[in-house]
Each structure stands twice: as structure tokens, then as C-alpha cells.
Amino acid sequence: MKTLDIQNYRLRLPRTARPVLDGVDLTVDAQETVALVGESGSGKSLTSRSVLGLLPAGATTEGTIRVDGDDVLTMNPDQLRRLRTGTAAMIFQDPRAAINPLRRVGDFLTESVRLNTGMSESAATARATEMLEAVGLTSAALRTYPGRLSGGMLQRVMIAATLMGDPALILADEPTTALDVTTQAEVVSLLGDLQERFGTGLLFVTHDLGLAAAISDRVYVMYAGRIAETGTAEALFSRPRHPYTAALLHSTPRLDAPRARLAAIDGRPPGLQDELAGCPFAARCPLASDLCGRQAPVLLPVAGEPTHRASCHHSDRTAEVFADA
Template identity: 75%
Template sequence: MNALDIRGLRLRLPGTARPVLDGVDLTVGRGETVALVGESGSGKTLTSRTALGLLPPGAAAEGEVLVDGEDVLTMDAARLRALRTGTAAMIFQDPRAAINPLRRIGDFLTESVTLTGTMGRADARHRAAELLDAVGLGPELLRRHPGQLSGGMLQRVMIAAALMGDPILLLADEPTTALDVTSQAEVIALLGRLRERFGTGLLFVTHDLGLAAAISDRVYVMYAGRIAETGPARALFDHPRHPYTAALLASTPRLDTPPGRLAAIDGQPPDLRQELTGCAFAARCRYATDVCREQVPEAHGEQSAACHHPLDRSRTDA
């Protein structure tokens, strides 16, 4: 059984003419790292938050979001609380915004499991000290306040907090955005080690293709609330089949990039206030034809691209 199975997920919000998530299919196996990449506003964070039942006000969801085989969309409030303190956990972008600056680190780490009765206070304290050690910090931090820690240290505390309930699924929503390059590398390496040690399935949400390539086993590329392409990380980055994936890779800075301006994707993502027919990327794609503007493409196979004219190895420029 997978840690996460999302099947045919559609999510509508008030005031939109089309779903913000439109038929999303995604899986994360136990002990597997899956990256979800795409531009800002593509639906990455919304997709990950559905795994915890954290839907926006007024949202209407269809499909299935199975965490450890249970559908989150049908859970009552009590079951959702149990899910969020045990089965699944999230690491948010900004650790300083997620931790109460007036409380000690030890209180922050132990609060969820002690309030729910999952652990006694002494056991929770011991568990917190163990996890701080696992993320490379000392137990003396239990008595410190967030303002006494650096951004990188706070993100490690956030990771320890997410592991307090022994989750089978860890959701990392751009967890390195607020960190410097050195701290980013340390956190990425740490997540990889913890995944191997605890066997946790990891969904890593990012707009950084370099990070996705460094950490993931498989990758999903999202555009306008749909999965544009998915496949094994190496195959997808070496030979992208969807023009959007190729365009993202072409716009990524590299050491061997020729001098001059970076490649850019012309146009804008589709407006949520307007109906969408055919391929969501058609208006920005150089290969688009009439069928692209009229019919929604389907994806098939291990490395699949939802495209009527998928790229081959001899034509990967977008």
C-alpha cells in the first residue's frame, strides 16, 4: 500500500470558472521521494495540503486522496486530527512563521503528541531529544526559544516536529525557500537520510528543478492544476517529453549555459476566471495545433506526457 494515492482529484473554489486542480493523479510509495514541480500558482501546494485535509474555505473536492489507504476527503474532524498528529505531517516553507516565538522548542515539539494522548510528557520529551539528535541538533535546544536559533536550525526543528508522530507520509512544501544555499544543501541531505532511516514517503514540493533532480526518485510536473508529465527523475530531466517540462529546463541557469539572456516561456498561465478547453499549455506552446486547443490530452506509460505532440530525443527544445 502506498503512503499517498491521489486519484482523479478535482478542486473547485468560489469565483473560479474552472477547477484549480483538474484530474490530478499522483502516488508516493513508502520510503520513496517524489518531487512535485511547476510554476508558482500551478497547484502544487494545494495538492499537497489535500493530503492533510487542509482545504481552502468554500472548496469543493472530488476524487480520492488516500493516505495509508484511507480517503482523507471523507474523514470526520476526529479522524483528521489523528491523521495530522500521526499518519502524515507537513514541513512548511517558513519555519519562523510556523513556530510560536514565545514558547520553548521542547514545548513546540511535544505539544501535539501530549495533547492527543499519544505519548506521556516524559516519553514525548525523550522522543523529541532523539529526533533533535537525528536532525543534527543537541538536546539542549529543548529549553531554548526560536529567536535563539538560525533559520537552518529552525528548519531542522520543523523536520523533527514532523517526525514526532512517526508519519508514513511527509509533505515538504518548499522547505528550503527561506534558507541560504549552504543550509539548503544540508536540509536536502538530511531529508534523504531521514527517509532511509524511517522509511517515510516524501512528497517534495518545489519550483526548483535542480533540487527536484537532487532529491527525488520520481517527478510530477504540474501546470494549471493538471499533471503535464511524470516519470523517473533521471529520465524526465535527461529527455523531457512535454514542451512545458523542456521549457522549464531550458530556463534553468546552468554552469554550461551560454552567455546572454536565459530562455523564457512566452505568455501567461491561463486565468482561473475563464473556462479552459484543450491543453492548458497550448497558448504558450510552439508545437500547438488545432487538436491541442480543442481536446484535453491524456498521458500513458511510465514516463508519460499529457501532450498530443510529445517531444522525442531529437527535439527537446521548447
């Protein structure tokens, strides 16, 4: 059984011309790290929040989202509460926005598990102490207010909070964005160690391609609410088969690149009021043909690589166009 199994998921908001998320298929196995990458506004965070049933007001959905075998989209409020305090948990991007600055860290860690599982105060405190030690902090943090902790320490507290309910799945929504480079590396290493220790699956949402390549087993590239390409990290970053993936890699700054203007992807992503008859990337794609504008491509296996799939009518030509990237 997969820890996370999203199948043909569509999410539509009021007064939009197209679905915000359109036919998303995504899976995470136990102890597997899966990265979800793409530009801002592509639907990455909304996908991860949907896993916890955190949907925008007025949203309508189709498809299935199963966490440890249970369909999130059919859960009632009590079931969702148990999901969020046990089976799955999220590490948010900015820990200072996620933790109440007026309450001590110990209250933040123990309140939810006590209210939703009936755990006693002493047992919850013992669990919180264990989880703080697991992330490299001491029990002294329980009595500390968030404002006295650094950004890196607060993110460790957030990670400890996700572990309180012994989750099968952790959703990390760009958890290193607000941190300096050294602290980013520490947090990423910590997540890997904890994942191996506790046996959790990890969905890591990021716009940092280098980070995704370094930490993930598999990668999904998202564009305009659709999966453009997916495969192992090695295959996807060394042999991209979707022009969008290749263009993202081409525009990534490199220390060994010649001094010149940074490459960029021309144009802009389609807005939610733009109806899409064909490929959503067609207007920005150097390979686009009339077919691309008329017919949406299907996510299909790349020849010779059954686990590598791309949603492009001309995936066989991507390598030649970006040969100098």
C-alpha cells in the same frame, strides 16, 4: 499498499471558472522520494495541503486521496487530527512562520503529541529529545526560544516535529526556499538520511528543477492544476516529452551556457477565471495545433517507456523542437 495514492482528484473554489486542481493522479511509495514541480500558482502546495485535509474555505472536492490506505476526503475532524499528528506530517516553507516565537521549542514539539495521543509529559520530552538528536540538535534546544536559532536550525526543529508522530508520509512544501545554499544542501541530505532510517515516503514540492533531479526517484510536473508529465527523474530530465517540461529545463540557468539573455517561457499561465477547453499550455506552446485548443490531452505512456507519461497531443515532436535546449 502505497503510502500516498491520489486518484482523479479535483478541487474547485467558489467563483472560479474551472477547477483549481483538475484530475490529479499521484502516488508515493514507502521510502520513495517524489518531487512535484512547476511554476508558482500551478497547484503544487494546494495538492500537498489537500493530503492533510487543509482545504480553503468553500472548497468542493472529487476523487480520492488515500494516506496509508485511508481516504482523507471522507475523514471527520477527529480522524483528520490523528492523521496530522501521526500518519502524515508537513514541513512548511518558512519555519519562522510555523513556530510560535513566544513559546520554547520543547513546547512546540511536545504539545500536539500530548494532546492528541495522550502521551505523558516525560515520554513526549524523551521523544522530542530523540528526534532533535536525529536531526543533529541537542536537548538544549528544548529550552530555547525560536528567535535564538538560525533558519537552518529552525528547519531542523520543523523536521523533528514532523517525526514526533512516526509518520508514514512526509510532505515537504519547498522546505529549503528560505535557506542559504549550504544550509539547503544540509537539510536535503538530512531528509534523505531520516527517510532511510524511518522508512517514510516523501513528497517534495519545489520549483527548483535541479534539486528535484538530484533528490527524487520520480517527478511530477504540474501546470494549471493538471499533471503535464511524470516519470523517473533520469527519464524526465534527459528526455522530456511535454513542451512545458522541456521549456522549464531550457529556461534553467546553467554555468556552462554561453553569455546571453536567459531563456523564458512566453506568455503567462491561465487564470482561474479562464475556462480551458483544451490543453492549458496551448497558448504558450510552440507545438500547439487546432487540436490542442479544442481537446484536452490525456496523460498517456511514452512509447517504449511505460513508467514515463506525458499529457500532450504532440509528445513525439517535443525532442525535435527543443533539440538545442
